[in-house]
Amino acid sequence: MLNENVQKALNKQLNAELYSSYLYLAMAAYFESENLNGFAHWMKVQSREEYEHGLKIYEYIHQRNGRVVLEKIDAPAESWKTIINLFEEVFEHEQKVSESINNIVELTLKEKDYATNNFLQWFVSEQVEEEATSLYILDRVKLVGDNRNGIFLLDREMGQRAAGA
Numbered sequence: 488m489l490n491e492n493v494q495k496a497l498n499k500q501l502n503a504e505l506y507s508s509y510l511y512l513a514m515a516a517y518f519e520s521e522n523l524n525g526f527a528h529w530m531k532v533q534s535r536e537e538y539e540h541g542l543k544i545y546e547y548i549h550q551r552n553g554r555v556v557l558e559k560i561d562a563p564a565e566s567w568k569t570i571i572n573l574f575e576e577v578f579e580h581e582q583k584v585s586e587s588i589n590n591i592v593e594l595t596l597k598e599k600d601y602a603t604n605n606f607l608q609w610f611v612s613e614q615v616e617e618e619a620t621s622l623y624i625l626d627r628v629k630l631v632g633d634n635r636n637g638i639f640l641l642d643r644e645m646g647q648r649a650a651g652a
Contacts, residue, residue: 489553504541513563525646585614
């Protein structure tokens with residue numbers, strides 16, 4: 488049985504993961520409107536991955552005989568000034584997600600909920616990867632700046648991302 492405080496924190500994180508999925512889908516739509524289909528593909532894969540993260544939490548709450556509470560998901564932005572601005576937002580967003588997960592880990596230790604702490608270790612590792620990947624892409628986008636040839640090559644590279652990667 489889940490502790491009430493832990494259940495509340497997990498539900499908040501579940502909703503945050505669903506927002507992440509929604510955010511990345513909005514970014515995919517933006518890239519498609521700009522005819523940057525490789526970037527759009529990368530974002531759609533990322534959106535599905537974030538949705539899967541939410542489902543992991545959803546299933547865990549039920550597995551522990553808890554109650555899932557879904558909240559309203561705020562609308563993300565529809566456009567960005569530059570690709571650099573967009574990936575700065577991605578990196579900042581992933582840092583916030585990491586902070587949120589770390590806070591839940593801290594709560595599980597305080598509440599002596601070692602099973603949930605163990606469950607969350609996958610998310611801790613995943614966030615290390617998410618931050619590193621988003622920073623890598625941000626650095627690459629900054630490197631090419633407004634260079635159309637560079638953007639074209641990055642777009643092609645982003646389109647190579649395998650689903651479930």
